[in-house]
Amino acid sequence: MRFLLKLTAAAVLTAALTGQAIANEKIKVAVTPGAHEEVMEQVAKVAATKGLDIEIISFSDYVIPNQALDDGDLDANSFQHKPYLDNQIKDRGYDLAVVGYNILTPMGIYS
Numbered sequence: 001m002r003f004l005l006k007l008t009a010a011a012v013l014t015a016a017l018t019g020q021a022i023a024n025e026k027i028k029v030a031v032t033p034g035a036h037e038e039v040m041e042q043v044a045k046v047a048a049t050k051g052l053d054i055e056i057i058s059f060s061d062y063v064i065p066n067q068a069l070d071d072g073d074l075d076a077n078s079f080q081h082k083p084y085l086d087n088q089i090k091d092r093g094y095d096l097a098v099v100g101y102n103i104l105t106p107m108g109i110y111s
Helices: 002-019 035-049 064-071 082-092
Strands: 026-031 053-058 076-078
Touching: 026 035, 026 064, 035 053, 035 076, 064 076, 064 082
Parallel strands: 026 053, 026 076
Antiparallel strands: none
């Protein structure tokens, strides 16, 4: 878990640093409620010790975070697996790129 937090923090920080100058600015990161939000809360604590202020924005809708990121309203998001992102880029024409990987929670099959 500790390694995962460090890896996630590095990915978020890389995304923010490559996207814009962050002097005294909040880094806006979208997540979905649950595990992704809990991990990002820990990442924000680690980032704060490095002088970075992460604002966590929780979305219950899976489409809005990518749209908001593509529109420039967010600096990063952390909620999806790569096949979902690839599909969103293909279907919606987003200009998004993977900068790191986060957790992948178990998913059920329902009928």
